Amino acid sequence: MILGAALSVPPLVAGAVSAPPRWPLPGRIAGFTLALVVVIAVMGGPRAARRGCVTLANRWLGTELPAPAAASPRSRWADRVRTAAWLVPHAAVGVAATAVTGALVFAAVMFPSVWLSGGDRVAVLWGHVTVTAGVAGAWCPVVTALCLLLAAYVTVVAAAGLRLLAPVLLDHRPAERAAAAEERARLLAGRNRLAQELHDSIGHTLTASTIQAAVASELLERDPVAARRALTTIEETSRAAMDDLDHVLGALREQQAPTAPARTLADLGALVESVRQAGASLEATTEGSLDRIPATVSREAYRIVQEGLTNALRHGAKAGITLRVTARDGLLELELVNLVGGAARFRRGGRSRHGLDGIADRVRLLNGEVSAGPADDTGGGRARWRLVARLPLGPER
Known part of the structure; x- marks a missing residue:
């Protein structure tokens, strides 16, 4: 209420200056x-x-108004009009409530002071009240209590009125609510994408590290150099995974992430080498100009290959893995084939559905096609698993 009264000072002063006494009454009013x-x-x-009005209303009136959203030029003018309209009752109610409560508190102090000072006549509004000393003026403490209760009541009623009016003038309009809903949807989609990236990165690292640790354990006495090389690879891949984890957790906390890894097909060589160092036999070939692929497609393609290789290491044999990446005719094709095992039978759900679902989601978002399942051809009694993803590249760059 006091802030509302303070807000009324600039317009009242300006109004008084703009209405000099020498002007006729209609001119002064205008x-x-x-x-x-x-x-x-x-x-x-x-x-x-x-923003300040919304913050004050939420903090001191107990409302739950959302923060103002970004608006178009037309909406900005509407918001300015609504904010100015809010300032009018805020200032008017503030002046009235401050004046009334101030008078009541003054009366609550004045009556007992006059009574204890020996009594006197007290001006009240347009009349006078005689305060008698002694027992005859013992009603003064009752008046003090009533004045204080009435002051509190006036404040509560004024706040309740402003609390009812605040959502009308300070809340989001339908267009703002739609924009806020879209922003929340984009935020959730971004967080889901970060969670998927975290799954891909950490899953690949843990799978490769587990295999490399087993290799290091077997070679520790027979070939210490190879064992040391495997341990070094574990350290490097774990550090890269920590960078990914730091980045994702920082983004999910809505803070500035210390690192912002954005691996693309340009990092495919390092990914292939890490799989080979895990003891897998991987033959990788590329066709076309991978550096001309759009950044978004390149990032998602890297994650698809990473998840596919992780599944190959986790569920397949470490021998006979082939990777082919082809970019031509406006299409990026990723093909990954790996051996499953001698006379192996594919069972529904035998593969990690979470990883395959993540690959399918990435491909679908890029308007591509994906297929995963047993290869049609088998050789030497060994079943093969084949993953193929086709991603459109859009216009030539």
Whole structure:
């Protein structure tokens, strides 16, 4: 209420200056009203004014208004008008409540002071009240209590009125609510994408590290150099996974992430080498110009290959893995084939559905096609698993 009263000072001063006594009454009324409207409009114009009004209403009136959303130029003018309209009742109610509660508190102090000082006549509004000393004036403490209760009641009623009015003038309009909903949807989609990236990166690292640790254990006494090389690879891949984890957790906390890894097909060589160092036999071939692939497609393609290789290491044989990456005719094709095992039978759900679902989601978002399942041809009694993803590259760059 005191802030509302303070807000009324600039427009009232401007109105008083704009209505000099020498003007005729209609001119003074017009000048006062015009100055009042202009100053209130200026006060409600800045975007910070609306944010401040929303913050004050939430903190001191107990409302739950959302923060102002980014708006178009047309919406910005509507917000300015609504903010200025809010300042009018805030200032008016603030002046009235402050004046009434101030008078009541003054009366609550004055009556017992006069009574304890020996009594006197006290001016009340347009009349006078005689306060008698001694027992005859013992009603003064009762008046004090009533004045304080009435002051509290006035404050509560004024706050309740503003609390009802705040959502009407400070809440989001339908267009703002739609924009806020879209922003929340984009945020959730981004977080889901980060979670998928974390699954791909950490899953690949843990699978490769587990295999390399087993290799290091077997070679520790027979070939210490190879064992040391495997342990070094574990350290490097784990550090890269920690970078990914740090980045994703920082983004999920809505803070500035210390690192921002964005691996693309340009990093495919390092990924292939890490799989080979895990003891797998991997033959990788590339066709076409991979550096001309759009950045978004290149990032998602890297994650698809990473998840496919992780599944190959986790569920297949470490021998006979082939990877082919082809970019031509506006299409990027990723083909990964690996041996499953002698006379192996494919069972529904035998593969990690979570990883395959993640690959399918990435391909679907890029309007591509994906297929995964047993290869049609088998050789030497050994079944093979084949993953193929085709991603459109869009216009030539």
